[in-house]
Amino acid sequence: MPRFTIHDLAETIDARAAAGGEASYTRKLLDKGAEHCAKKFGEEAVETVIAAVENDRAHLVAESADLLYHFLVLLKARGIKLEEVEAALGKRTSMSGLEEKASRKSD
Numbered sequence: 269m270p271r272f273t274i275h276d277l278a279e280t281i282d283a284r285a286a287a288g289g290e291a292s293y294t295r296k297l298l299d300k301g302a303e304h305c306a307k308k309f310g311e312e313a314v315e316t317v318i319a320a321v322e323n324d325r326a327h328l329v330a331e332s333a334d335l336l337y338h339f340l341v342l343l344k345a346r347g348i349k350l351e352e353v354e355a356a357l358g359k360r361t362s363m364s365g366l367e368e369k370a371s372r373k374s375d
């Protein structure tokens with residue numbers, strides 16, 4: 269089975285955003301604005317936390333998929349490319365998490 273990546277999903281979201289008036293869930297979210305997309309992302313984050321605390325594996329996987337989708341829609345709503353987030357992560361690979369945390373405090 270061909271591997272489906274988060275980039276494939278980001279491309280689908282880009283296509284839905286460009287598709288004008290066609291009815292799609294993504295289009296509906298984007299039409300409601302970035303604040304609405306942020307609220308939906310927050311709801312999905314809470315649902316993911318609940319699934320994790322309950323230690324329900326299948327539920328956590330499903331909520332994680334919802335969360336990633338809503339994360340990408342939120343980035344789209346604010347005009348941020350997934351590649352920008354990856355670049356931010358990439359810059360951190362030369363330092364440990366603790367060093368990265370310390371560097372943020374001095375910003």
Ligand SMILES: N=c1c2ncn([C@@H]3O[C@H](COP(=O)(O)OP(=O)(O)OP(=O)(O)O)[C@@H](O)[C@H]3O)c2ncn1[C@@H]1O[C@H](COP(=O)(O)O)[C@@H](O)[C@H]1O
Pocket residue numbers: 277280281284292293294295311333334337338
């Ligand atoms: N991966 C997803 C995906 N994950 C979650 N969701 C939707 O996100 C919503 C999240 O859930 P809620 O529980 O809050 O649902 P809800 O109460 O119906 O939501 P609201 O009415 O409050 O918006 C559900 O309606 C899910 O269907 C997704 N919708 C779309 N995708 C992908 O995006 C592609 C494009 O979708 P369309 O834009 O619909 O064509 C699809 O092919 C999928 O690959």
